[in-house]
Amino acid sequence: MADKLLRLGAVGEEDAILAFKAIGAVTVPATTEDEVTAALHQLSRQGIPVIFITEQAAQVAAEAISRYDQTMDTAIIPIPGIKGTDGFGAKRVRDNVIKAIGADILNQNN
Amino acid sequence: MAQGKIVKVAGSLIVAEGMSSARMFDVVRVSKHRLIGEILELRGDRASIQVYEETSGLGPGEPVESTGAPLSLELGPGLIESIFDGIQRPLVDIREKAGDRITRGIELPSLSREKKWDFVPKAMPGDLVAHGDILGVVQETAVVEHRIMVPKGVEGIVKSIEHGSFSVDQVVAVVEGKDGTAHQLTMMQRWPVRSGRPYQEKLTPQSPMITGQRVIDTLFPIASGGVAAIPGPFGSGKTVVQHQLAKWAQADIIVYVGCGERGNEMTDVLKEFPELHDPQTGETLMKRTVLIANTSDMPVAAREASIYTGITIAEYFRDMGYRVAIMADSTSRWAEALREMSGRLEEMPGEEGYPAYLSSRIAEFYERAGQVICLGKDKRQGAISAIGAVSPPGGDISEPVSQATLRIVKVFWGLSAQLAYRRHFPAIDWLLSYSLYTGNLSDWFTDNVSPEWAKLRQRTLQILQEESELEEIVRLVGMDALGWKDRLTMEVARSIREDYLHQNAFDDIDTYTSLTKQYRMLRLILEYGEKGQMALDAGVNLSDVIELPVRERIGRAKYIPEESLAYFDEIESELAEQTGALINRGGL
Numbered sequence: 125m126a127d128k129l130l131r132l133g134a135v136g137e138e139d140a141i142l143a144f145k146a147i148g149a150v151t152v153p154a155t156t157e158d159e160v161t162a163a164l165h166q167l168s169r170q171g172i173p174v175i176f177i178t179e180q181a182a183q184v185a186a187e188a189i190s191r192y193d194q195t196m197d198t199a200i201i202p203i204p205g206i207k208g209t210d211g212f213g214a215k216r217v218r219d220n221v222i223k224a225i226g227a228d229i230l231n232q233n234n
Numbered sequence: 235m236a237q238g239k240i241v242k243v244a245g246s247l248i249v250a251e252g253m254s255s256a257r258m259f260d261v262v263r264v265s266k267h268r269l270i271g272e273i274l275e276l277r278g279d280r281a282s283i284q285v286y287e288e289t290s291g292l293g294p295g296e297p298v299e300s301t302g303a304p305l306s307l308e309l310g311p312g313l314i315e316s317i318f319d320g321i322q323r324p325l326v327d328i329r330e331k332a333g334d335r336i337t338r339g340i341e342l343p344s345l346s347r348e349k350k351w352d353f354v355p356k357a358m359p360g361d362l363v364a365h366g367d368i369l370g371v372v373q374e375t376a377v378v379e380h381r382i383m384v385p386k387g388v389e390g391i392v393k394s395i396e397h398g399s400f401s402v403d404q405v406v407a408v409v410e411g412k413d414g415t416a417h418q419l420t421m422m423q424r425w426p427v428r429s430g431r432p433y434q435e436k437l438t439p440q441s442p443m444i445t446g447q448r449v450i451d452t453l454f455p456i457a458s459g460g461v462a463a464i465p466g467p468f469g470s471g472k473t474v475v476q477h478q479l480a481k482w483a484q485a486d487i488i489v490y491v492g493c494g495e496r497g498n499e500m501t502d503v504l505k506e507f508p509e510l511h512d513p514q515t516g517e518t519l520m521k522r523t524v525l526i527a528n529t530s531d532m533p534v535a536a537r538e539a540s541i542y543t544g545i546t547i548a549e550y551f552r553d554m555g556y557r558v559a560i561m562a563d564s565t566s567r568w569a570e571a572l573r574e575m576s577g578r579l580e581e582m583p584g585e586e587g588y589p590a591y592l593s594s595r596i597a598e599f600y601e602r603a604g605q606v607i608c609l610g611k612d613k614r615q616g617a618i619s620a621i622g623a624v625s626p627p628g629g630d631i632s633e634p635v636s637q638a639t640l641r642i643v644k645v646f647w648g649l650s651a652q653l654a655y656r657r658h659f660p661a662i663d664w665l666l667s668y669s670l671y672t673g674n675l676s677d678w679f680t681d682n683v684s685p686e687w688a689k690l691r692q693r694t695l696q697i698l699q700e701e702s703e704l705e706e707i708v709r710l711v712g713m714d715a716l717g718w719k720d721r722l723t724m725e726v727a728r729s730i731r732e733d734y735l736h737q738n739a740f741d742d743i744d745t746y747t748s749l750t751k752q753y754r755m756l757r758l759i760l761e762y763g764e765k766g767q768m769a770l771d772a773g774v775n776l777s778d779v780i781e782l783p784v785r786e787r788i789g790r791a792k793y794i795p796e797e798s799l800a801y802f803d804e805i806e807s808e809l810a811e812q813t814g815a816l817i818n819r820g821g822l
Contacts (some may be wrong), residue, residue: 194717208436223711233632 133167135160136178140205144176160185168198174225178205237268238281238298242267246285246535247274247578250298253281259428260306264289264298267339271322272305274577282357284575286321286536287338301428307543309550311380312345312404313371313524317504320528320540336532337515345422350399353382353406353421357392362658363820364389365432366553366609372421375521377512378487381554383610384409386432394602427542434605434613434804438589442675443559443619445480445797446513446746447475449662449735452691453758455679458484458557459605459617463565466649467629470661473499476561476623477646478739479661481510481519482746485559485619487551488523491544494537494567499528513746530567537571545602546797548618550607555614559734564623565596569635585634600642644670658736664698683749688758694730699765701727703711718776719767726763727779731787734759744792753800755791761806762788765813772817781815784808 134144136155145151150172152163160181165188167175175198182189182202192198202213218230239556240250256262262271262283268290275282283298301449307322315453317325319336322344328336355370357363362418367384369392374380390411396602400406402422409417412654435563439457456462466472472494480488480503492500508520515522526539526545541562569592569687576589584590603620607613620642626636629651648666653659673692679687700723707715716724734755739746747755764781794801 161773162774189776190714191718191776192717 131170131172131174132183133170133172134177135163135167135175135177136181137205140178141176149176154181155184157184157188161188164192164200168192171197173198175200176203177201178203178231180207183212198226219233238279238302239282240292240294240296240434242294243289243292244578245574246289246533246813248283248285248289248292248298248573249280250283251280251296253300254279254602256281256300257304258303259426261301261303261305263299263301265292265294265298268341269339271298272535273300274575274703277499282579284535284538285533286539287336287533288387298585304428305539306424306426306552307546308344308402308422309418309425309547310382310758311351311374312349312402312548312581313550314374314378314380314522314778315520315524317525317527318543319532320345320493320526320536320538320543322543323524325527336498339817341417345402347403350401351380353396353398355397355402355407357395357407359392359394361392362390363409364391364609364611367555367611369395374667377461377515377517377521381405381578383553385419388417388419388426389415414763417566422576425546425550427539427546430602431546431553433608433616435551435607437605437607437615438510438674439617440674440680442671443557443595444484444749445479446748447660448737448752448755449660449664449749450479450647450750451747452752453664453735454645454647454662454667455671455675456619456621456669457675458619459603459607460619460645460671461600461643462619462621462645463624463636463645464621464641464649465624465626465631465636465639466661467651468625470629470649470654471659472623472625472649474739475649475662476563476621477503477506477620479559479636480523480561481507482515483511483559484555484557486522487548487562489526489548489551489558489560490523491526491528491560493526493528493538493540493562493564494530495563497531498564499629500527500529504577505728513721534571534574537568538575540597541565541568542773543621545599545618548620549602552616553608553610555612555616556618556626557606557617559619559621561620562599564622565599565639566623566626566635569596581583582779588634593632593641594706594769596635596638600639618646658731659739660737662696662735664735665702679749684753686757687753690753690760692762694734694756697723697727697730697760718770721776722770722779723765726766729759729762729785729788730756733792737792741793745796746796747792747797751796751799754799758788758802758805758809759790762809765809769816774816774819779813780817782809782812784812 132149134149134151137225154160154163174201179202189200192200222228238250241251242249260273264271269285269287271283271285273281274284327342351369352374357369364383365386370383372380390409391406392412395407404419407419439459441458442455443458464472480490508518510519526540527542528537548558551558573588603618605617608616624636626633646668648663649661650663653661676688769779
């Protein structure tokens with residue numbers, strides 16, 4: 125059980141996810157929609173509970189990610205890729221906060 | 235004959251004195267206009283009489299004459315294709331004689347005395363016959379063989395029986411009773427409307443009355459010999475459902491009672507029925523239909539009688555061994571007529587002003603339906619299925635007429651204003667409606683349609699139920715909050731609603747769906763649900779499952795003509811192919 129909890133996955137451009145190998149994550153390089161979808165299914169089937177995905181990869185396979193939004197056993201977390209962040213991950217967090225409490229408390233302009 | 239004098243006139247109620255020799259429910263003739271009335275109450279020598287015609291101009295002192303007989307119908311050849319008013323006056327003949335409006339006191343026989351019918355004897359001289367035995371037959375229309383039965387009270391040996399062309403009042407047979415009296419029998423007999431016609435034995439209905447309406451046949455079937463109610467608010471399509479049933483219900487005879495509804499609705503029936511063809515016989519629907527019309531502008535007292543007139547005619551055909559369906563539209567108007575008369579009689583009002591005997595009167599009507607073994611040696615079976623529309627004010631079925639009806643009927647097709655507003659017709663609400671016959675009928679469906687039928691039906695209801703639960707969640711937190719499995723369930727439910735339950739009464743093909751086609755359609759939709767679920771499990775994206783090209787063909791399956799059902803095999807294999815391709819790609 126402890127072993128399972130510690131397992132991490134990483135999906136995205138090869139350069140970006142290489143570093144995750146160093147901490148023992150299962151990395152799957154993927155850039156096209158089909159590749160990313162297949163990678164997510166593969167990691168999820170292996171029972172990996174936390175999967176990091178680069179923002180770019182996440183955007184090409186938005187539908188596949190939405191499948192895991194409603195499941196309890198896999199969490200998919202977008203992270204900035206090698207080109208830096210484009211705000212995709214932050215927007216997801218903000219949307220979830222709005223849905224949960226009904227107000228946009230993370231908006232820095234306020 | 236009792237001859238009395240009017241002492242009071244209150245609308246359609248008249249009080250007359252000097253009526254001590256009259257009996258309850260005797261028919262009387264009122265005033266010099268000879269208006270038809272019926273005795274409702276006797277107190278000493280005072281009789282309260284409901285008059286079936288307009289009473290304006292009547293005053294105290296005018297004569298009232300009892301005919302000494304209860305309100306009775308003339309039963310014999312000539313009923314089919316006729317249109318009668320609430321007390322069986324022939325409206326077509328009246329129009330010929332008196333014009334568009336029924337003039338007061340008009341007297342015409344219910345059945346034409348001029349028309350000749352070809353009587354073919356079935357009994358032989360020397361046969362011992364009793365009430366209900368068949369004496370002979372008359373081919374009344376292309377589809378209805380009118381069986382002439384021995385009337386009540388006659389039992390004995392056939393002395394002579396004719397063969398040939400006769401009118402309904404000519405003697406066709408002579409039966410000698412045990413006491414030596416010779417009964418001269420004509421093709422016509424009379425029966426008092428308020429008493430049910432006897433039968434040998436009442437049976438439990440075991441087969442459905444197929445209506446060709448998918449939501450009814452699949453989800454809430456009515457048994458042949460069953461009773462159903464269609465309550466629904468104004469504008470929700472009660473009348474269209476009734477018309478659809480009158481057109482397509484699998485019955486030998488249809489009795490349609492238009493009771494207190496708009497005149498143009500009866501006109502629709504009169505215009506459409508002669509043009510529509512019965513899928514079973516190929517003849518026009520009018521050839522098996524009897525119409526009773528008491529529209530909203532006709533006298534209210536005759537409305538009260540119209541329901542009994544209808545059911546008595548239905549019983550008469552049932553006794554011949556036919557399956558009869560009687561539609562009453564609407565029983566609420568009839569109950570209002572009861573209420574009006576009860577108020578004038580100064581009876582103690584019950585709930586919402588309806589008389590205290592409202593529920594027993596409603597029960598009396600529905601209890602005359604059922605599947606029976608008829609009187610007669612041949613033990614033939616007949617059935618009456620009764621379908622009553624109820625129009626609760628404001629659509630609130632907690633009112634007395636709906637409640638009294640629901641206590642008796644076993645099928646409830648609740649129409650919903652919301653569905654009608656969304657243009658979903660027939661607007662029968664699947665979450666509200668029920669049929670208590672499904673248990674009795676499941677064996678029939680298993681043997682005659684498919685062993686899978688009960689399972690499919692159960693699954694359909696389950697999906698619809700799940701949909702309503704999921705809709706609550708969607709309303710709270712939005713569609714995004716649902717998992718894909720649930721999203722697909724919603725899609726399948728939508729398909730069941732739009733592609734299956736929704737049925738266009740005005741489309742030539744969609745208006746009637748055979749059970750085989752219903753089964754194929756339902757199986758197709760549920761199979762899509764199952765295959766879609768498998769694809770999701772295999773990792774296919776939801777949008778690919780929802781946008782499967784074959785779905786368009788599934789949606790259009792209702793327009794496949796009955797004679798090209800092989801088309802369904804094609805769609806099924808296309809569905810299997812497309813989902814198979816998705817699954818193969820889905821794992822990636």
